[in-house]
Amino acid sequence: MSEVIATDRPPEGAADRVAEFRPSLIVGEHSLCPGCGEPVALRILLETLQELGIVERAIGVVGHGCYGSFVRIMDVDVLQCLHGRAPACATGIKRVQPAAAVFTLQGDGDMVSEGLAEVLHAAARGENITCILLNNGVFGDTGGQQTATTVLGQRTKTSLDGRDPVSHGHPIRIADIVAGIDGVGYVARGTVGTARGVARTKRMVRSALETQLAGKGFSLVEILTMCPTGWFVGAPQGPDYMEQSMARAYAPGELRVSLGDER
Amino acid sequence: MSSSAATSGLELLEGSTAIARAAITAGCRFFAGYPMSPFTGLLESMARLLPGSGGVCINAQSEIEGVNMALGASAAGARAATGSCGQGIALMQEAIAETALNETPLVIFNMARNQQDYFQCTRGGGWGDYRTLTLAPKDIPEAVEHTQLLFHLADRHRIPTILYGDPLIAQTRIGVRIDPLELPPLPAKDWALDGSRGGTGHSRQIWTWAMGKATDPGPGPDRHWQAIAEKFERIGAVEQRSEGFGLDGAETVVVAFGSAAKFTAHVIEELRDAGHSIGHFRPITLWPFPGEALARATEHARRVLVFELNAGQMLDDVRQHAADRSAVLPIGGVSIHESGLSYGPLLDVPVIRERILAAMRGRRRLAARAGLSAGSRG
Numbered sequence: 213m214s215e216v217i218a219t220d221r222p223p224e225g226a227a228d229r230v231a232e233f234r235p236s237l238i239v240g241e242h243s244l245c246p247g248c249g250e251p252v253a254l255r256i257l258l259e260t261l262q263e264l265g266i267v268e269r270a271i272g273v274v275g276h277g278c279y280g281s282f283v284r285i286m287d288v289d290v291l292q293c294l295h296g297r298a299p300a301c302a303t304g305i306k307r308v309q310p311a312a313a314v315f316t317l318q319g320d321g322d323m324v325s326e327g328l329a330e331v332l333h334a335a336a337r338g339e340n341i342t343c344i345l346l347n348n349g350v351f352g353d354t355g356g357q358q359t360a361t362t363v364l365g366q367r368t369k370t371s372l373d374g375r376d377p378v379s380h381g382h383p384i385r386i387a388d389i390v391a392g393i394d395g396v397g398y399v400a401r402g403t404v405g406t407a408r409g410v411a412r413t414k415r416m417v418r419s420a421l422e423t424q425l426a427g428k429g430f431s432l433v434e435i436l437t438m439c440p441t442g443w444f445v446g447a448p449q450g451p452d453y454m455e456q457s458m459a460r461a462y463a464p465g466e467l468r469v470s471l472g473d474e475r
Numbered sequence: 476m477s478s479s480a481a482t483s484g485l486e487l488l489e490g491s492t493a494i495a496r497a498a499i500t501a502g503c504r505f506f507a508g509y510p511m512s513p514f515t516g517l518l519e520s521m522a523r524l525l526p527g528s529g530g531v532c533i534n535a536q537s538e539i540e541g542v543n544m545a546l547g548a549s550a551a552g553a554r555a556a557t558g559s560c561g562q563g564i565a566l567m568q569e570a571i572a573e574t575a576l577n578e579t580p581l582v583i584f585n586m587a588r589n590q591q592d593y594f595q596c597t598r599g600g601g602w603g604d605y606r607t608l609t610l611a612p613k614d615i616p617e618a619v620e621h622t623q624l625l626f627h628l629a630d631r632h633r634i635p636t637i638l639y640g641d642p643l644i645a646q647t648r649i650g651v652r653i654d655p656l657e658l659p660p661l662p663a664k665d666w667a668l669d670g671s672r673g674g675t676g677h678s679r680q681i682w683t684w685a686m687g688k689a690t691d692p693g694p695g696p697d698r699h700w701q702a703i704a705e706k707f708e709r710i711g712a713v714e715q716r717s718e719g720f721g722l723d724g725a726e727t728v729v730v731a732f733g734s735a736a737k738f739t740a741h742v743i744e745e746l747r748d749a750g751h752s753i754g755h756f757r758p759i760t761l762w763p764f765p766g767e768a769l770a771r772a773t774e775h776a777r778r779v780l781v782f783e784l785n786a787g788q789m790l791d792d793v794r795q796h797a798a799d800r801s802a803v804l805p806i807g808g809v810s811i812h813e814s815g816l817s818y819g820p821l822l823d824v825p826v827i828r829e830r831i832l833a834a835m836r837g838r839r840r841l842a843a844r845a846g847l848s849a850g851s852r853g
Contacts, residue, residue, distance in 0.1 A: 268673050285688070300535075329540065
């Protein structure tokens with residue numbers, strides 16, 4: 213880190229430099245597309261586990277989507293579960309190991325399409341678990357089809373002329389719904405399209421996990437993540453596209469907070 | 476009632492309560508379920524008894540949520556179970572296959588309405604090369620034993636196991652003792668998730684695809700699923716259980732499972748007392764089907780009569796294993812109580828006796844026809 217990097221030629225060691233920023237809990241290269249927001253969210257999550265000092269009691273439950281491949285590169289205990297059922301599995305884990313820090317990693321297809329019942333009932337039970345939703349508004353893993361969170365007007369392979377509410381219904385704002393359920397300790401929505409968004413989202417993930425550790429009930433952080441491949445835009449356009457589409461439909465911010473002044 | 480040696484120490488318990496107590500005796504500490512008759516009593520018993528035993532019972536919002544909760548609890552090392560009747564277990568099939576393929580032990584109580592779930596229990600409805608070890612008790616005392624055995628076998632082989640009960644086992648009462656079963660010790664669950672290896676490069680993973688971590692690669696789906704298939708083949712060879720009587724040289728062998736076998740055994744004892752050459756064979760494990768024992772039991776039989784309360788499901792397994800396939804004849808049939816929740820008039824000693832005698836008189840066609848039209852009788 214201390215050596216001087218020459219600026220009169222392309223930096224030969226650039227890749228290594230980037231790698232040095234990788235948290236030690238990421239033990240391999242991810243295999244997702246250029247411009248994807250999900251690896252950013254993974255890094256936020258794993259860094260936060262380390263900063264809170266809870267790695268050795270962290271248990272993850274990972275659903276099905278592109279982020280499922282993270283199971284190979286995240287160095288924490290993981291149950292790779294069935295599509296949509298992560299909050300149910302996480303409930304079983306937490307109830308028999310109350311001291312564990314239990315989180316789920318789910319996409320919008322996983323949590324809001326396939327597994328809506330599981331997340332709502334886990335929230336209503338006030339389960340002391342933390343659900344992380346990676347919301348990119350498409351089924352990325354299968355190549356860009358409409359999910360329950362696809363925004364109106366968004367073109368997908370199964371809404372070719374854009375999501376039209378008459379034909380395809382309306383997107384579900386899951387974080388807003390969960391924030392209205394008794395038993396919920398913390399709900400927030402962040403983005404990873406900008407450096408500011410990343411920093412803010414990281415604070416949200418920390419607050420969610422702290423809520424769990426304090427036994428204050430269910431916590432959810434919805435993270436808007438870029439999917440340029442599934443949105444059919446270039447990788448560099450991902451963050452701007454997200455700001456103009458998803459971030460307008462899903463306003464970032466904290467929606468429910470129960471850990472009060474003590475923090 | 477006067478106390479006698481036969482009844483001393485017995486408690487009058489409903490089957491559901493006896494099974495719940497047996498599960499807790501076996502170390503079950505997590506249960507999640509959704510009400511459905513005749514399973515409901517077991518859920519109620521678990522909700523009543525588990526919390527006082529250091530366990531957790533959750534009212535699931537669906538059978539799908541219940542089985543996945545139990546999967547999670549088991550992944551974290553607890554002895555866990557769920558249940559329903561066949562209709563609800565239909566919803567659990569994906570997760571049951573998942574537990575087989577990711578090697579998470581799980582006990583599933585199918586407190587069924589009848590015997591129409593034989594295929595569901597023994598073939599399953601999930602995806603992949605897996606089987607579900609299924610025990611079919613004939614009565615409540617045996618269900619108490621089987622419940623404990625199933626938790627042991629689930630852990631020993633890291634597989635899903637099923638108790639196939641019915642309304643007679645779930646909803647009737649009998650004097651019973653919940654004696655702990657003597658079972659050999661099992662290795663510690665060093666595969667269970669607890670987070671403790673996080674950050675070491677060797678954190679634990681439970682994954683149907685068994686890909687492992689970049690720092691600790693797993694076998695991957697090809698080798699993992701081959702190993703699973705080989706494991707079930709081994710289990711199929713070593714876990715067959717059955718019982719019978721009067722089989723030595725019997726001309727007629729009657730095959731039945733579960734509660735129905737209690738009825739057929741009674742009829743056959745009567746017929747043997749009357750001098751008939753007839754024996755009884757009861758598969759106790761439905762999967763693995765006790766095929767070798769059945770082949771031996773039917774070696775000299777002129778006819779093998781299959782009595783089951785369905786359109787002919789175990790019949791397939793009997794035909795596959797009987798010494799002479801052409802000697803196998805169904806004498807059961809679909810027979811449902813008007814409520815839809817239990818057995819119909821076919822589960823009755825005089826009816827069974829009539830069918831067996833008709834078949835023994837060589838009236839195969841008549842017996843077969845009677846078997847198919849059982850639902851409209853009586």
